[in-house]
Amino acid sequence: MAQTDVLLTKEPAPQTVPACELPRKLYDVARNTGAHTSSGLATAGFRSAKYLADEWFQNGYARYHQAFADRDRSERQRHESRQLAAETEALAGRSQEDSSRKVGARLQDTHHWKSELQQEVRELDAETDLLLAQKQRLQRALDASAVPFSVATDNLQGRERRQHPDLVRDLVETELLKEAELIRNIQELLKRTIMQAANQIRLNREHKETCEMDWSDKVEAYNIDQTCALYHNQSTEVQFYPHSAKLEESASTPETWAAFAQDHLHRAERERLASANLRALVDCILRDTAEDLRLQCDAVNLAFERRCEELEDARHRLENHLRQTLREITDQEHNIAMLKQAIKDKEAPLKVAQTRLYQRSHRPNVELCRDAAQFRLVSEVEQLNVSLMALKEKLLEAEQSLRNLEDTRMHLEKDLAVKTNSLFIDREKCMRHRARYPSVLQLAGYQ
Known part of the structure; x- marks a missing residue:
C-alpha cells in the first residue's frame, strides 16, 4: 500500500x-x-x-x-x-455443538427407554417368580388332593365289605361318591391351571428375553453414544472415515425406534398383567377348592357320624331284643318241661281210671251196671284224654314257639354281628382313615 x-x-x-x-x-x-x-x-x-x-x-x-x-x-x-x-469455524462449532446436543438428547432418550426396559425386566422377573410360587402351590395342592381321593376310594371299597342287610346305598355312600367326583373334578381343574401357568411363565420369559435383548442393544448404543459425546477436537481417538456419512438402508427412524421399544414394553406389560390376573385366579381356585373339599369332608364325616349313631342304636335294640329273646327261650324251655311233666302227671290218673273201668268191666251178670261210678269213671277218662290232648297240643305249640325263638335268636345274633361289623368298618376303619384328611392350608398348597 x-x-x-x-x-x-x-x-x-x-x-x-x-x-x-x-x-x-x-x-x-x-x-x-x-x-x-x-x-x-x-x-x-x-x-x-x-x-x-x-x-x-x-x-x-x-x-x-x-x-x-x-x-x-x-x-x-x-x-x-x-x-x-x-464463518466455517463458527458453523463447524455450531454444528458440532448442535450434534453434541443431539447426541446428548439421544442419550437421554436411550437412557429413558433403557430404564423403562430394565424396570420392565425386573417387574417381569419378579412376576415370573410369583407365578412360579403359585405354580408350586398348584402342584402341592394337586399332590395333596391324592390323599383325600385315596381316603374316599378306600372308604368306598371298605364299605363294600359290609354284609347283608347293611350293604345299602345310604347317605354316607352318596356323600362319598360326591366327594370322589368332586376331587376328580378339582384335580382336572388344577392340572389345567398348572398347564396355563406353565404357558404364562413361558410367555413371561420370552418377553423378558425380548426386553433384555432390546435393553442390551440400547446399553451398547448408549455406551457408543456416550463415547461419541465425549469426543472433541483435541481427542486422539478420532480419525477420518470417509464413507461413514452414508445412511444404512436397514437403519430405523426415530419413530420406528421408539415404536419398537414401546411395542416391547406394551407386550411385556400385557403379559405381566395377564400373569397377575392368573395369579389372582389361582388364589381363588385354590381357596375355593380347599373350602369345597373341606365342606364335603365335613358332610361325609357328619353322614358317618349319623350312620354310626343309627348303627349303634340298632345294635343296642338288637342286643335288647336278644336278651329278651334269650329270657323268653329260657321261660319257654321251662314251660315245655312243665307241660311234659303235666302230661306225665296225667298218666297215673288215666291209668287208675282206665284200670278201674277195666276191672269193673269184669263184674258178673246184672252187676255190670251203668251206675254213677261207671259214668264218672268214663267221664274222668274222657276228661283226662281231653286234658292230655290239650297239653300235648300246647306242648307242640310251645316247642314250635321255642323253635321260632331259636330262629329269632339266630337272626338277632347274625344281625348283631352284621351291625357290629358295619359299625367297625364305618367307625374304626373309615373314620379313623379320614383322620388323615389334609388341612385347608395343605389343600390350598401352602404346605
Missing part, C-alpha cells in the same frame, strides 16, 4: 480500478495490441525497433495498475478467506 501511495503522488490521474476496467488505450498498450505497436502478438519480445516514450509510460502504468489490481484482488480474497474461515 505504501508503494501505491507513492505512485499516486507522481501520477494523480489513475484510479484504483480492476484491470478489466482500465481505459481502452491503456489496456491495448498493456496487451501490446495498439496502433503504435511495431509488431503483433506473435512477435512480442522479439522486436528490434525501440519503444516510444509514450509506450514506455503506458507499459509502466499498465504494470502498476496490474500489480494494484492483483494486490486488491488478493486483499479481498484474503479478507474473504478470513471471513469464510471464521
Whole structure:
C-alpha cells in the first residue's frame, strides 16, 4: 500500500480500478495490441525497433495498475478467506455443538427407554417368580388332593365289605361318591391351571428375553453414544472415515425406534398383567377348592357320624331284643318241661281210671251196671284224654314257639354281628382313615 501511495503522488490521474476496467488505450498498450505497436502478438519480445516514450509510460502504468489490481484482488480474497474461515469455524462449532446436543438428547432418550426396559425386566422377573410360587402351590395342592381321593376310594371299597342287610346305598355312600367326583373334578381343574401357568411363565420369559435383548442393544448404543459425546477436537481417538456419512438402508427412524421399544414394553406389560390376573385366579381356585373339599369332608364325616349313631342304636335294640329273646327261650324251655311233666302227671290218673273201668268191666251178670261210678269213671277218662290232648297240643305249640325263638335268636345274633361289623368298618376303619384328611392350608398348597 505504501508503494501505491507513492505512485499516486507522481501520477494523480489513475484510479484504483480492476484491470478489466482500465481505459481502452491503456489496456491495448498493456496487451501490446495498439496502433503504435511495431509488431503483433506473435512477435512480442522479439522486436528490434525501440519503444516510444509514450509506450514506455503506458507499459509502466499498465504494470502498476496490474500489480494494484492483483494486490486488491488478493486483499479481498484474503479478507474473504478470513471471513469464510471464521464463518466455517463458527458453523463447524455450531454444528458440532448442535450434534453434541443431539447426541446428548439421544442419550437421554436411550437412557429413558433403557430404564423403562430394565424396570420392565425386573417387574417381569419378579412376576415370573410369583407365578412360579403359585405354580408350586398348584402342584402341592394337586399332590395333596391324592390323599383325600385315596381316603374316599378306600372308604368306598371298605364299605363294600359290609354284609347283608347293611350293604345299602345310604347317605354316607352318596356323600362319598360326591366327594370322589368332586376331587376328580378339582384335580382336572388344577392340572389345567398348572398347564396355563406353565404357558404364562413361558410367555413371561420370552418377553423378558425380548426386553433384555432390546435393553442390551440400547446399553451398547448408549455406551457408543456416550463415547461419541465425549469426543472433541483435541481427542486422539478420532480419525477420518470417509464413507461413514452414508445412511444404512436397514437403519430405523426415530419413530420406528421408539415404536419398537414401546411395542416391547406394551407386550411385556400385557403379559405381566395377564400373569397377575392368573395369579389372582389361582388364589381363588385354590381357596375355593380347599373350602369345597373341606365342606364335603365335613358332610361325609357328619353322614358317618349319623350312620354310626343309627348303627349303634340298632345294635343296642338288637342286643335288647336278644336278651329278651334269650329270657323268653329260657321261660319257654321251662314251660315245655312243665307241660311234659303235666302230661306225665296225667298218666297215673288215666291209668287208675282206665284200670278201674277195666276191672269193673269184669263184674258178673246184672252187676255190670251203668251206675254213677261207671259214668264218672268214663267221664274222668274222657276228661283226662281231653286234658292230655290239650297239653300235648300246647306242648307242640310251645316247642314250635321255642323253635321260632331259636330262629329269632339266630337272626338277632347274625344281625348283631352284621351291625357290629358295619359299625367297625364305618367307625374304626373309615373314620379313623379320614383322620388323615389334609388341612385347608395343605389343600390350598401352602404346605
